Amino acid sequence: MRKVIFDTDPGVDDAMALLFLHHHAGIDLLGITTVFGNALIETTTRNALFLKREWQIDAPVAQGAGETFLPHRVSHAPPKYIHGDDGLGNIGVPEDIDLPLDPRPAHRFIIDTIRDNPGEVTLVAVGRMTNLANALKEAPEIVGLVKQVVIMGGAFAVNGNVTPAAEANIHGDPEAADVVFTATWPVVAIGLDVTMQTVMTRQALADIRDAAGSSRARLLFDLSQFYIKFYEGRVPDGMVVHDSCACAYVVAPELFATRSGPVRVVCGGIADGATIQKPDGRGFGPSPWDDLPSQTICTGIDAPAVLKLIHDTIVSVRED
Numbered sequence: 001m002r003k004v005i006f007d008t009d010p011g012v013d014d015a016m017a018l019l020f021l022h023h024h025a026g027i028d029l030l031g032i033t034t035v036f037g038n039a040l041i042e043t044t045t046r047n048a049l050f051l052k053r054e055w056q057i058d059a060p061v062a063q064g065a066g067e068t069f070l071p072h073r074v075s076h077a078p079p080k081y082i083h084g085d086d087g088l089g090n091i092g093v094p095e096d097i098d099l100p101l102d103p104r105p106a107h108r109f110i111i112d113t114i115r116d117n118p119g120e121v122t123l124v125a126v127g128r129m130t131n132l133a134n135a136l137k138e139a140p141e142i143v144g145l146v147k148q149v150v151i152m153g154g155a156f157a158v159n160g161n162v163t164p165a166a167e168a169n170i171h172g173d174p175e176a177a178d179v180v181f182t183a184t185w186p187v188v189a190i191g192l193d194v195t196m197q198t199v200m201t202r203q204a205l206a207d208i209r210d211a212a213g214s215s216r217a218r219l220l221f222d223l224s225q226f227y228i229k230f231y232e233g234r235v236p237d238g239m240v241v242h243d244s245c246a247c248a249y250v251v252a253p254e255l256f257a258t259r260s261g262p263v264r265v266v267c268g269g270i271a272d273g274a275t276i277q278k279p280d281g282r283g284f285g286p287s288p289w290d291d292l293p294s295q296t297i298c299t300g301i302d303a304p305a306v307l308k309l310i311h312d313t314i315v316s317v318r319e320d
């Protein structure tokens, strides 16, 4: 069993990724930590509690950062036209969910859980990297205690999706992402290079709903419709399942092609939030990439196999 902390800003594609982790037989979900991004922190946390309740997830929810790693940074407003006013496709999530939060802030939950499970925890981070950066700031020694850090974020050989240069999770807190990439823990970045190739059609999502025959899969289908509408004209009748790609990597890395080398994040200027790797083995002059740990970025994906893995995993639990 792979022990996972899921750091997330639900978020429609976050919701699918959470159900994937919850249903995968090889995943032991130790906790859900929230971060601002797709919506304000109060909303993403409420949504995590809502999904925990609706999907009967045992893992605790800990609320994380509502502001960037560096407090002076101007924060970008949540993109309500992508995930809806409520962050879950305007399905009418209740204002309050009667479930307790973990008393700790997310970064402290991450630190404690890593210390309690040395060498065993995989951090799967599919929102802004703020909680991870805050955890590193408070307890730098966790770099040696984590098994792996798998993030959805970045755009390496392709354009961004917020600006021509930057992908949303990185653009939302570039300094935090640079801290995460340059720390001496093993990071794998699943960026737009591969996620944009991974489009689940409306029909494929309906097939999951029908094959699972559960209220869980019906909820996933319903909350995804607003997001599919956003993607109209961008992809053929469906949605990009960014965050599920990161979860698929955790259990099936063989479905991805990768490249190794130190990664830096551009902080400020017109390319704010751009991610740039110095590939291992390439010679350059002295640069800000020197003497930093080699990290892994994904350059290719077997998208049909990943989509099938998502389907098979979500329908593997048929009971409510």
Ligand SMILES: [Ca+2]
Binding pocket: 008, 009, 010, 011, 013, 014, 038, 126, 127, 243
């Ligand atoms: Ca997300």
